[in-house]
Amino acid sequence: MTDLLAMQWQQITASSWIMLLSVTGFWLGMSIYRRSSGKPLLHPLIIGTPFIAILLVLMSVDFDQYYKANGLLSWLLGPATVALAVPLSKYLKQMSKVIPILTIAVLFGGFFAAVSALSLALWLTSEPIMMLSIAAKSVTTPIAMVITQQLGGLVTLITPIVLFTGIVGILVAPQVFQVFGLQDERWQGLILGVTAHAIGTLKAFEKSPRCGAFSTIGMGLNGIWTSLFLVPMVQIFMA
Amino acid sequence: MVIFQWLGELVVQWTGVIVPGSLMGMLLLLIFLAYPSRLASIVEPVSNRLIQNLSLLFIPACVGVFFLGPAISLQIPLLMVVIALSTLLAIIFMAVLIRTIGAAKND
Numbered sequence: 652m653t654d655l656l657a658m659q660w661q662q663i664t665a666s667s668w669i670m671l672l673s674v675t676g677f678w679l680g681m682s683i684y685r686r687s688s689g690k691p692l693l694h695p696l697i698i699g700t701p702f703i704a705i706l707l708v709l710m711s712v713d714f715d716q717y718y719k720a721n722g723l724l725s726w727l728l729g730p731a732t733v734a735l736a737v738p739l740s741k742y743l744k745q746m747s748k749v750i751p752i753l754t755i756a757v758l759f760g761g762f763f764a765a766v767s768a769l770s771l772a773l774w775l776t777s778e779p780i781m782m783l784s785i786a787a788k789s790v791t792t793p794i795a796m797v798i799t800q801q802l803g804g805l806v807t808l809i810t811p812i813v814l815f816t817g818i819v820g821i822l823v824a825p826q827v828f829q830v831f832g833l834q835d836e837r838w839q840g841l842i843l844g845v846t847a848h849a850i851g852t853l854k855a856f857e858k859s860p861r862c863g864a865f866s867t868i869g870m871g872l873n874g875i876w877t878s879l880f881l882v883p884m885v886q887i888f889m890a
Numbered sequence: 891m892v893i894f895q896w897l898g899e900l901v902v903q904w905t906g907v908i909v910p911g912s913l914m915g916m917l918l919l920l921i922f923l924a925y926p927s928r929l930a931s932i933v934e935p936v937s938n939r940l941i942q943n944l945s946l947l948f949i950p951a952c953v954g955v956f957f958l959g960p961a962i963s964l965q966i967p968l969l970m971v972v973i974a975l976s977t978l979l980a981i982i983f984m985a986v987l988i989r990t991i992g993a994a995k996n997d
Contacts, residue, residue, distance in 0.1 A: 673946065673949045673950055673953075674946065676949060677943075677945060677946040677949055680945075681945075694945075695945045696945055696948060696949065696952050699945075699949055700949060700952045700953050700956070701956065703949065703953050704953050704956035704957070707953070713957075714953070714954060714956075714957035717950070717953065718950055718951075718953075718954065721949075721950035724946065724947050724949070724950055725947070725950055725951070727940070727947050728947050729915075730940065731940040731941065731944055731947055732913060732915070732916055733915040733916045733919055734916075734933075734936065734937035734940040734941055735916055735937075735941065736916045736917075736919035736920040736923060736937075737919075737923065737933055737934055737937035737938070738937075738941070739916075739920055740919075740920055740923035740924060743920075743924065751991075752988065752991050752992065755987070755991060756984060756987060756988050756991070759983075759984075759987055760980065760983065760984040760987065763979075763980055763983045763984070764976065764977075764980035767975075767976040767979045767980055767983075768972065768973070768976040771972045771975055771976050772972050775968055775971065775972055776965065776968055776969070776972070778965070781965060781969065785969065785972060785973065788973055788976075788977075789977070789980065792948070792951065793913070794913060807954065810951040810952070810954060811951075811952070811954060812969070812973060814948065814951075814952050815970060815973050815974075816973050816977050819973060819974045819977045819978070820977050820981065823977070823978050823981060824981050827978070827981045827982055827985050828985065831982070831985040831986060831989060832989070833985045833988065833989060835992075838985075838988045838992075841984075841988075842981055842984045842985060842988070845980075845984060846977055846980045846981050846984065847977070849944060849948070850948075853944055853945060856941065871913065871916065871917075874913060875913065
């Protein structure tokens with residue numbers, strides 16, 4: 652317990668003024684995003700991060716230094732994950748009516764997302780390390796990191812992979828919903844959560860709190876489910 | 891939130907399950923919120939603030955994409971194709987799946 656607290660305290664106190672770059676980038680991304688009335692290609696992360704990367708190069712701050720200086724923000728990811736319980740609890744009653752569909756959709760959807768990534772990676776790349784790094788792509792970042800570590804994939808690569816998955820997810824999902832005539836915002840939310848994790852959930856919350864709540868439960872359940880099946884499955888697969 | 895995250899980390903340490911502590915903390919808070927109490931009104935404003943600004947918390951890790959090094963960068967276009975294709979497939983798969991189950995239920 653004391654180890655844990657000491658570790659977290661160290662992470663927070665490592666923060667420095669460099670963190671202001673992140674806040675500025677976020678603010679810039681956010682204001683452009685709002686002015687465009689929510690176009691997914693102008694997502695704050697897409698606008699903000701290249702801006703910060705350019706500033707870092709100009710100021711010759713290396714990435715490790717920058718990442719450490721953002722300890723407070725990285726640490727906040729933990730409590731923020733916990734915070735997702737609040738919108739979830741509000742919609743728990745509504746969800747209990749649709750538990751069968753919800754369970755089937757998450758079990759098969761989560762499984763399909765991981766298997767399709769693995770088989771496409773096997774087909775298009777020959778590098779086993781790429782396969783191991785990509786398998787957890789549909790899972791929210793903190794869980795994906797743990798899974799990738801257990802699989803022996805590249806942990807540095809999983810963050811951008813997860814983010815890119817989320818961005819692709821929110822870009823293509825509205826089109827897919829339209830083509831397949833899926834109008835129910837509960838299921839739209841669930842799909843966003845299972846396939847595009849936190850980025851999808853963010854998008855779902857922009858639509859409505861109800862959509863967001865279903866997205867949150869999709870993300871949470873898929874995270875738990877994937878961490879259970881993926882590691883044993885890949886071990887059998889690679890043997 | 892912080893208290894529940896620590897509780898979650900502790901439960902994970904005790905039981906040895908491979909779920910991150912913050913996720914376990916979320917499940918614990920969810921169980922606590924299921925019972926009507928004053929807890930909900932205390933945690934709600936904080937929770938809303940955090941969720942509204944969730945993007946900010948991803949920024950540091952996301953900037954890392956631009957600093958990956960040449961060996962991995964060469965693989966990135968191929969990786970992007972794989973991710974984009976499989977994400978698209980997964981979304982279509984789920985949309986069709988849900989529509990099929992939904993239709994079966996209505997009959």
